[in-house]
Every structure is written in C-alpha cells, then in structure tokens.
Amino acid sequence: MPDLPRPPYDPEFLEAIALVNAEPPLTVDTIVDRRSNPFAPPIEVQLEGHDVLMEHRTIPGPDGDPDIEISIFRKPDHVAGSPGIYHTHGGGMISGDRFGGMEIVLEWLEELDAVVVSVDYRLAPEHPDPAPVNDCYAGLKWMAEHADELGFDPARLMIAGGSAGGGLAAGVTLMARDLGAPALAASMLIYPMIDDANDTVSSHQFDGIGVWPKSSNEIGWNALLGDRRGRDDVSIYAVPARAKDLSNLPPTYIDVGSAEVFRDEDVAYASRIWAAGGECELHVWSGAFHGSDLFMKASTQSTVRNELRTRWVKRTLGG
Numbered sequence: 001m002p003d004l005p006r007p008p009y010d011p012e013f014l015e016a017i018a019l020v021n022a023e024p025p026l027t028v029d030t031i032v033d034r035r036s037n038p039f040a041p042p043i044e045v046q047l048e049g050h051d052v053l054m055e056h057r058t059i060p061g062p063d064g065d066p067d068i069e070i071s072i073f074r075k076p077d078h079v080a081g082s083p084g085i086y087h088t089h090g091g092g093m094i095s096g097d098r099f100g101g102m103e104i105v106l107e108w109l110e111e112l113d114a115v116v117v118s119v120d121y122r123l124a125p126e127h128p129d130p131a132p133v134n135d136c137y138a139g140l141k142w143m144a145e146h147a148d149e150l151g152f153d154p155a156r157l158m159i160a161g162g163s164a165g166g167g168l169a170a171g172v173t174l175m176a177r178d179l180g181a182p183a184l185a186a187s188m189l190i191y192p193m194i195d196d197a198n199d200t201v202s203s204h205q206f207d208g209i210g211v212w213p214k215s216s217n218e219i220g221w222n223a224l225l226g227d228r229r230g231r232d233d234v235s236i237y238a239v240p241a242r243a244k245d246l247s248n249l250p251p252t253y254i255d256v257g258s259a260e261v262f263r264d265e266d267v268a269y270a271s272r273i274w275a276a277g278g279e280c281e282l283h284v285w286s287g288a289f290h291g292s293d294l295f296m297k298a299s300t301q302s303t304v305r306n307e308l309r310t311r312w313v314k315r316t317l318g319g
Helices: 011-021 028-036 102-112 131-145 164-179 201-205 214-228 263-275 300-317
Strands: 053-059 068-074 082-088 115-119 152-162 186-190 252-257 280-285
Touching: 028 214, 053 131, 068 102, 068 131, 082 102, 082 131, 082 164, 082 300, 102 115, 102 152, 102 300, 115 131, 131 152, 131 164, 152 164, 152 300, 164 186, 186 300, 201 214, 201 263, 252 263, 252 300, 263 280, 280 300
Parallel strands: 082 115, 082 152, 152 186, 186 252, 252 280
Antiparallel strands: 053 068, 068 115
C-alpha cells in the first residue's frame, strides 16, 4: 500500500510518541535485548501504594509440559466469594512476564476485593504455538479448579490481557468455550493481537511508527507461527481472528486506540461478536497509541479509559 494518512495522536501523547519513535526498531536479532529491557516497571514499583499480598507458586504445565510460574494477588483482608481475575501479560508473544500490565489489574483487585492470578507462559520463538496458549489455558483451568482454596467465586471468573496477552485471552476464551470449561463470566481484551495477516488499513498506517509498528507485528507473528503463518491449519486459539464462529462467548470488552496497528482487527472482532448475537463493549480511543494507557497513565484520556474499564468489570462481575 502507498503511504496512508494517519489519525492524529492525542496532543498529550506527542512528547511520549516522539521518544518512542526515536528508539531503534525491533529486529529478530534484538528480541533477547527487548526481553532484558522490559517496558513495565518492576512489580515492587507497581505495588507501591497498594495494600496487596503477593504469593508465587509453581503449577503443572499442560499435558506433561514444563511447570508454569504464577503469582497470586489478594487484599490482606480478602473475603471469600469475590470475583476471580486471570491475567495474561503482553509482549508481542516474544517478551514480557507475568508482572507486565499489573497496574491495570490491581485497580480491579482493590475495587472488587478480587483474587488475581497472573501467569508466565512460554515465549516464542523458542516455544512457538501452541505452547503459549496451552500454558495460559492450563493456568486458567488450575485457577478455576482451586477457587475454594484461593477464595473466589468460580461463577465470577474473568480473563484479561493486553496486546499479545489480549490475543491469548481471546484464544483461551475460545478454547474454554469449545472444551466446555472453565466457565468464564467475562473476557477483557485490551488492544488484543489477534490477526496474523497484519494487512489491515491500520497496520499499514502504522508501518515504521509507534510502539508496536507493522514490522514488529510481523516479527511477533513469525516467531509464534513460523512457516505455518498464513496457512489454513493454524489454530483459532493462536489466531482468534480466524475463528468463523464467535457465538456463545462471555460478555467481552475490547479497548483499542485509533492510532495503532491493532485498531481495525479489534473493531472487526467486536463486530463479529455482535453479528453472532453476542455481548461486546467496544471503545476506540481517539489519538491513543499502543500502550498509551500505560506509558501515559496520568493523562486525561488514560484516566478516563481506566475508569471505564473498572466500571465495566464491576458491572459485569458484580461488586
């Protein structure tokens, strides 16, 4: 496609996006460097100002695969019977850990006295599909099966993730539907990475610009799928946008910026949930770049964005 005009960035984000665009682009050779320089602050920093207990555990992996590391977050005075939130982190399928993006989830924990479990899944390219989604599904199953021990109501269980974690949350939601368990009360997909085609208008608009441009998206999908990318035998759990049937999904929230690669694939996914008779709340934030809610958390738009997510979680899960 020729160069396309792009939606403008929110004025509050101009300085931040200029710094982002000055960074060298992701390449296959710099994946390891990206892992050693995470965007997310350390979990100890994220927990500052929050009265939250954190516990680490190792649980069995799927079908004899390596064990999985999880972290459990609860209020010190937690009362059993509250909602449960299962979190899948972002990182383009190639980086990140279970502590990335917890700033968003901690607010829901405090507002609803929720129990949060966040999972470390195996990363591509060392561990391509289906390892990441299988790990995430195994962690969700474990959480649901240990609801009494963890102290939450399994009928109020939500999955949530951002970026690659949003794509994995969408894939796990489809897997749970198709396998009949665990039952999910809600699915929160924050700018989810769900379409390996990477050929929408928005992907071409943000080619070579932004936090996660088209070229980075190519690297992430190639790492996950290898030479199977684009073939018909790729699972819908790896690439949720390929699912032909989006019926019988739990209430879903999709949140994306107008100025990012994932805009069009996420809007299309929401539209297809509605077409299948499902419940989906969609927000497209004018001028928001990928992850701007985390990079610029104190901005006017990010504040409202986080408030609306929290309201939806409270309305959907009760609390």
